[in-house]
Amino acid sequence: LVYLPPYSPDFNPAEQAFSFIKAWLRRYESRVLDDLSRPDLIDEAAQAITPELAQSWAINCGYDWGDENEGN
Template sequence: MTLPYGRAPRGERVIDEQPVSPGETVNTVAVLTEHGLDAQWSDQGPLTAERFVAYLDVSVLPLLLAGKTLILDRHPVHRARAVRAFLDRHHVRYVYLPPYSPELNPSEEAWSKVKHVLKREKPRTVDHLLDILHRAAQSITPNDAQGYFQHAEDFSLVTV
C-alpha cells in the first residue's frame, strides 16, 4: 500500500518508490471489541472457509463465551456453509450486516486507521508488514473502538 500523494518543496518533484508487482497476498482478520482490535490473525495466501473456521475456533470462540454477538459482513468466506455450521454447532449468536452498508460496520473505521499506518510505513517485506499490522492494530484504543461502535449505532438509528 502506498500513499497516492506526497509533498515536496515548492518547485520540486516528489520522488518515491512503489513496488511494480503486488508481492505475496497476506490476509489479516481481527475482532473489534469495546477494548480495541483483539484476536488478530495474519496469514499468507487466500482466506478460505477452513482457515476462517480455524481462526474462529482458536481465537474468537473464547471471546464469545460471555454471551456476545458476532457481527459479520457479507464477505463470501463469512457466509460459507462451513462457517455457519461451526457457529451454529457452538451456539454462537451471529448476525450479518445488510449488503453495501460499511457505515454500519464499526470495524471499517478501525481498518481504515490500520491501512493509514500501513501506507505511511511502506512495508516491503512480509515480516515488516506483519510487524506493522500488529503495531497498527494495537494503536486502536478503547476510546477509538467505543467511538466506532457509537458511530455505527448512530447510523443504525436512522430510519427511512
C-alpha cells in the same frame, strides 16, 4: 430490530477499524524493510487501536454505548 441493507459499511465499526489500519500502514510504509517486517507492522497498527477509538467507531455507527460510569 433495525433493518440494514445487505452490505452496510457505514454501520460496521470493523470497516472503520480496517480503514484506520490501512491509513496507519500508508503513513508508516517506509518502515517496511522486507517482507518479514510486514506482519510486525500490521500488528503494530492493530495495537494502535485504543478502546476509546473502538468506542467512538461504535457510537459513530449508531450503536448505543450507554454511560460507561453507569452503576457506579
